[in-house]
Amino acid sequence: MFDNCTGTAGFLVSAMKKMIEKCNGALNKEENIKKNQLFGIEYQPDIYPLAVSNMLLHGDGKSNIISGNCFDEIIINTIKDKKPTIGFLNPPYKATKTKKSDVEEFEFVLNSLNCLEKHGLCVAIIPMSCALAQKGERLRLKEELLSKHTLRAVFSMPDELFHNSKVGTNTCIMIFEAHICHSVRKNTFFGYFKNDGFTKRKAKGRFDYNKNWEGIKNEWLDLYINSTPKEGLSVVKKINFESEWCAESYMETDxxxxxxxxxxxxxxxxxxxxxxxxxxxxxxxxxxxxxxxxxxxxxxxxxxxxxxxxxxxxxxxxxxxxxxxxxxxxxxxxxxxxxxxxxxxxxxxxxxxxxxxxxxxxxxxxxxxxxxxxxxxxxxxxxxxxxxxxxxxxxxxxxxxxxxxxxxxxxxxxxxxxxxxxxxxxxxxxxxxxxxxxxxxxxxxxxxxx
Known part of the structure; x- marks a missing residue:
């Protein structure tokens, strides 16, 4: 598993826990996961130590987090040599950037996909505005993405997903299959996953207080895995780079x-x-x-x-x-x-x-x-x-x-x-x-x- 925008290593820690759960106590498999199956890149020198510390605190004895630029060719080749099959990323959002030269979110997605093995899956949470792009650099990047990779799914996320942080952006999750050109005959799954069961409470933030998340999560996963259209929740649609990549564009009103x-x-x-x-x-x-x-x-x-x-x-x-x-x-x-x-x-x-x-x-x-x-x-x-x-x-x-x-x-x-x-x-x-x-x-x- 690979995260080219590691931050404080939240994705890597979560992935490590999930992977270890599947080892059923096999210590040699757990050790291999920690040493050879988790990789990250963090650009900011003040964040990098936090990422390494977070991994170490959660039991990773050999953190494979690189301090550097994910667009550096040497670093890219280093990651490719590890042959990652899964990419997770939450890139810096353009809304929080101040320079015109700052990198587009889709550039990070392309970078992650470039590092993955053929048929590998890249899961990226990015601003909804990327999915809706109809002009400019973002539209060009949408075209480049589909010319090289397959868009398997897009999930529209809750409006207040980042309520507990400083990010106030509407987001979506995109899932790409690496190094397989998107076919015009391919159906893409779109999930309208706005209600995750979480609620807000004063001074405590947004949390699964009513214990609804497990059931909702399982339903979402079933719909995605089986590409099942469901009224009010999901739809499948053939798209191209000029399309709006979100369920809201295609769902039928009940x-x-x-x-x-x-x-x-x-x-x-x-x-x-x-x-x-x-x-x-x-x-x-x-x-x-x-x-x-x-x-x-x-x-x-x-x-x-x-x-x-x-x-x-x-x-x-x-x-x-x-x-x-x-x-x-x-x-x-x-x-x-x-x-x-x-x-x-x-x-x-x-x-x-x-x-x-x-x-x-x-x-x-x-x-x-x-x-x-x-x-x-x-x-x-x-x-x-x-x-x-x-x-x-x-x-x-x-x-x-x-x-x-x-x-x-x-x-x-x-x-x-x-x-x-x-x-x-x-x-x-x-x-x-x-x-x-x-x-x-x-x-x-x-x-x-x-």
């Missing part, structure tokens, strides 16, 4: 979980916003109609979002500028996912109402804006190409907010991504059934208060 409760919650949240901001005098649970309507989701059809809406940005208005106009009746739409996205009301607006707005900075939160409004940065607009009223709008916001699992700080809900997605809707003659959507919302509790 529409079957929709029921009256989902849509009623949307109405309650919207009416709570209206009442809290004195935009309505009362709210009741009364229905607009007493007709009972079945959603019949299995008959819905996928429709391209760009055929339903003009997807565009909004003009950014700074709060300081709004304060000069003073308080008023026009909402100020922000990227917050509460209060219908509204950060205040001012005597100024730049955008026409009766449209949907989407936060493109964080969660992809969608809300309906009935009135003319102004907006902060990263607020996108969905301007309907059809006659939309508040009933249809609230049906659509429920559907669009199901897509939030696709987005995070690393993969934002951009105009480009929205223009590429399709959503499932009630349809008639291959066209959206707007009347059905309106009638359905009117059949729900609280609809009369709209």
């Amino acid at each position: 529409y079957l979980r929709l029921n009256n409760g989902y849509f009623t919650d949307t109405l309650l949240v919207y009416l709570s916003f209206m009442f809290a901001n004195k935009l309505t005098n009362s709210v009741s649970s009364a229905k607009y109609t007493n007709t009972k309507i079945d959603l019949k989701i299995n008959k819905w059809q996928y429709l391209e979002l760009s055929n339903l809406f003009t997807i565009t940005g909004s003009k950014t208005t700074p709060v300081l500028e709004l304060e000069e106009y003073g308080c008023g009746k026009s909402p100020y739409v922000t990227t917050q996912a509460t209060n219908n996205g509204i950060g205040g009301f001012y005597d100024f607006y730049t955008e026409d109402g009766n449209c949907l707005t989407v936060d493109s900075a964080v969660l992809g939160y969608c809300s309906y804006q009935e009135n003319n409004f102004s907006a902060s940065d990263h607020v996108e607009k969905l301007i309907p190409k059809f006659k939309m009223n508040k009933y249809i709008a609230l049906f659509l916001t429920t559907i669009l907010n199901l897509e939030q699992y696709r987005y995070n700080y690393g993969r934002k809900c951009s105009q480009t991504r929205m223009k590429e997605i399709s959503i499932k809707l009630p349809a008639k003659n291959n066209q959206p059934d707007w009347q059905f959507m309106e009638d359905y919302i009117k059949s729900l509790p609280y609809s009369k208060s709209l």
Whole structure:
């Protein structure tokens, strides 16, 4: 096992423990593992002694950690002579670098793969932004990786994986098979492994307090080893270097979980916003109609979002500028996912109402804006190409907010991504059934208060 970005040797220590567990007490095998099967490289001279000490403290009597640059040809040849078959690495992240000359994360991955034997496996945890690269040096490196090696799997990791450290980056784990060119016919496994069962507690950090990790880990491993697609957790897909290498791009939204409760919650949240901001005098649970309507989701059809809406940005208005106009009746739409996205009301607006707005900075939160409004940065607009009223709008916001699992700080809900997605809707003659959507919302509790 080889780690070209050893740090304090966390991967090497963990690997040593796992390998020794499989020896079943055979001391000669344990000794061979410690002497001949664990190798690392650490560049920083102040970290190197910590790595060696960590290995020694955990029972490694002959630490094979090299102090130097993993890109040095002499060091590369030294590692190659050991014929490693497994590479683990967590390279320095570009977000923490200050110089343009700093090495890209993918360069470290290529370096690790270069040192491995043919068919060896490289496991790298790197920023999600690497997987999403569509231009520049990172895209070139994606192309180089697939021209030399096979991308077997990518796991999207929990957003707060590094909560207990200073790293605030969304990450993924990539698994490559060394020295086998990626085939266009090869399926890559993508895991949406966001929920690892860990929870946060004040002053104690993120930990498996509820003892859920073992079961979750076993399920993840079963899905990966067998390349099994599972709704909400995994998908297999043929990709190329220009593709986004993450599950969020390819997973299908589970529409079957929709029921009256989902849509009623949307109405309650919207009416709570209206009442809290004195935009309505009362709210009741009364229905607009007493007709009972079945959603019949299995008959819905996928429709391209760009055929339903003009997807565009909004003009950014700074709060300081709004304060000069003073308080008023026009909402100020922000990227917050509460209060219908509204950060205040001012005597100024730049955008026409009766449209949907989407936060493109964080969660992809969608809300309906009935009135003319102004907006902060990263607020996108969905301007309907059809006659939309508040009933249809609230049906659509429920559907669009199901897509939030696709987005995070690393993969934002951009105009480009929205223009590429399709959503499932009630349809008639291959066209959206707007009347059905309106009638359905009117059949729900609280609809009369709209």
